[in-house]
């Protein structure tokens with residue numbers, strides 16, 4: 001009995017020593033609403049961070065752009081006024097053009113491709129480049145699926161069907177040029193303004209993954225979906241580089257390990273959730289149309305007209321070729 005008491009007391013004391021009385025709580029900006037990939041990535045990261053740090057570090061998620069529009073959170077993190085942000089990669093590209101390689105149309109053709117590129121050597125190079133260009137460090141990767149086109153007016157299956165639609169795109173040159181290659185002039189707009197613009201019919205449509213269409217409740221204001229596969233949306237988790245550098249070596253390793261755990265969890269989340277969410281959107285009244293001819297017209301126009309325009313910006317055609325080679329595809 002006495003021995004058991006001593007053992008229990010010993011365990012309690014060592015637990016008290018390893019769990020500090022006050023954990024540091026970091027603020028994590030999240031662009032999307034509840035139920036999407038970004039929230040899942042954030043929750044997995046916080047749980048892993050608490051575990052890795054023995055409770056010394058934790059985080060609080062601020063959903064729906066409460067801490068600022070996605071592109072603004074990069075500036076805030078770079079200047080050290082925000083700790084972490086989870087956002088779509090297309091909203092990092094304006095600050096670090098090399099990650100634009102992952103938003104070139106039809107480069108990432110599957111979830112496997114996205115995971116392979118981001119978790120391999122190419123992804124590590126992008127992490128380093130983003131630290132240098134944007135003052136933020138990518139420590140985790142979320143996976144949201146292909147950006148499908150939604151609109152409130154008509155089914156779209158061909159490039160001809162697209163003509164006349166007013167489509168919102170992020171303030172991202174690659175995406176703007178892609179729609180231009182398809183013959184329309186899109187409307188660049190901040191993410192935080194998109195729901196209201198769709199609701200007030202300032203724009204007819206937008207593109208984002210099924211997971212995001214659901215998390216943002218776009219089904220309330222959009223009817224038609226075109227199952228495009230032009231960009232596979234990757235959603236990085238970034239930490240302010242000045243915060244990262246202020247951490248001890250041990251804490252940095254804990255943050256990086258938590259980011260790796262969250263990355264794995266995000267891959268599993270998408271595999272488990274995407275088709276369920278797609279069915280829910282249909283049950284809510286959305287109509288899905290497949291692009292005609294296996295999307296050939298969309299693919300040919302986008303790859304032939306858009307890729308060459310961005311070789312310089314992404315750091316040379318060899319950067320794109322590095323990604324294509326890592327995916328076992330032909331180079332250009």
Ligand code: MLT
Pocket residue numbers: 031032070087088090091169170190191207208212233
């Ligand atoms: C955008 O369209 O600006 C982003 O993809 C939104 C998001 O983070 O889901």
